[in-house]
Amino acid sequence: MSATSRHLRRYPVPTGQECHDFSQWVLPVRGDLQFEVSGHGGRLDPLQGAFVAAGEIHALEGRGENCCLIIDCPPGSLDDDTLEHLRRVPWLALPGHARHLLQHLQDPRHTAGHDPLPLLLRWFAPAGSGARLQALCARVRQTPGADWTVARMAAEVGVSGSRLHAVFAREFALSPLAWVGATRLRWAKQQLQGSNASISDIALRAGYSEHSALTRALRRETGLGPRQWRAQASSFGQDTP
Known part of the structure; x- marks a missing residue:
């Protein structure tokens, strides 16, 4: 994995516990989901997403109709300060700009070559404008x-x-x-x-x-x-x- 990749996923059944060697942004497009990361539970919806650092155990369960945009980040794409910050504060208050971006990123034909990581860092990194x-x-x-x-x-x-x-x-x-x-x-x-x-x-x-x-x-x-x-x-x- 040499660059961020994205996947549009629905969760009709619980995922069970997962763990991988890359970081991941979980950005709900619609629906209400139960999410757990490193033993801490919370809810996700179009106003709140989550960040999963590499190596963290996590699980997700959708409730009714739901859809999430998942953005995978390869090792080395985040600096240590940003990674530690997001590990400590994994819940993301999704601004309107992010929700607008999600609508476009659902269709890969419209965003070929577009890497959403700089925008995500602007909104959520400790040194970002948000x-x-x-x-x-x-x-x-x-x-x-x-x-x-x-x-x-x-x-x-x-x-x-x-x-x-x-x-x-x-x-x-x-x-x-x-x-x-x-x-x-x-x-x-x-x-x-x-x-x-x-x-x-x-x-x-x-x-x-x-x-x-x-x-x-x-x-x-x-x-x-x-x-x-x-x-x-x-x-x-x-x-x-």
Whole structure:
């Protein structure tokens, strides 16, 4: 493998544990997927992807209709600082530019000779232009239940509230609070599937004011309440080999 290569993949059944000698970017085009890398689980969707360093054990399970663009990077294509950073912070907040790129990269005829790695590094490497925004997104993911006001997020990035709104609109096509809401719901879904905690406890830890607020958010996205979603998520894939 002398250059990055890409593959469009769907995951109708769990992959089981995998490991390879090259790094990999996992970029969802559509759908909701459960992902685990080096023992840490999380959810992927068109707003969040993941990075897998060479030698890391990982597994992926799709939920319903899904599709991911997988970009493989050969050994030596990433410098040590970038590789260590992405190993420590593997979750990627996908900006609108990345989602637009994904649509084009789905068709190799339109991108012959185009290597997406420079753009990925611009968005996600510690020295890239997107580093401060990605750092904020990582902090929100780590503590979704904190009081993430626009003023607090703007202070974290070092910009005004109006500038933060402009940045989020440009990068994610969402307001800062709408992006926080999507992050909280993603975290709550992960907890509903991966823990036995009560729905009320999950709602409060995710930053919802009450159980019913989580119910409304989940119904808007999936059409299911938390108990229904948990039952369906728990049973999904049980009968597959």
